[in-house]
Amino acid sequence: MLHINNINDEKDSGEDGFDPWVKMRAVLDKVNHTRFYVPSRNVSIDESMIGMKNRCVYIQYMPNKRHARFGIKKFEVCDSNGYVLHVRLYVGKDFNVHHDEGQAFGVVKELMSASQLRNKGYHLHTDNFYTKPALAEYLLEQKTLLTVQ
Known part of the structure; x- marks a missing residue:
């Protein structure tokens, strides 16, 4: 072991x-x-699931996911070449990314900071879950463009 x-x-x-x-x-x-890799200009943030059905406190149920409805939820920052730059695992109510603007704002802020992509002119692509006017303004102040897919 x-x-x-x-x-x-x-x-x-x-x-x-x-x-x-x-x-x-x-x-x-x-x-x-x-990291020994310089990411391309286009990066994305999204959540995904690692499918599993064992018994542990951090198993999530997401009915809208087809391939894995039960599993470990994770937030990832990836570049346009498919390279994963940073992973943050979700553990339900103990997930410690909170922000006054909501969880989506907190996730983006924390992941962009943790992956050292702020103030470098990156172009962030997200889905509509992360799209908030306050987030767009914050990212613009951080010299990061936001595109919703």
Whole structure:
């Protein structure tokens, strides 16, 4: 068996600093922060599912997804060549991306910041879930264009 986390870092649900992804956090952070690739000008943010039906607290049900209605929901920043630049896993009510303008605004703001794409002239493509006037204004201030697909 492969064990990639420090068991002393694990906290119970309800405790401050609880992370349901603690067993995968080290690998996920390493993948997200190791980059030897300069993305193309066009990037996109969207959610997708990793299909699974096992029993864990972060399994989501999304009836509008055809290929996987049950699974782990993730938010991704990808470039136009299909390269995934940053992944953020969703864990339901414990998902810690909140913003006064709504979850979509918070997700875009956090992912663009985490993937270091702000203030560099990128062109962000999203679907209508992420389209809000306040988000468009924020991205324009960050020198990022927004297109809705």
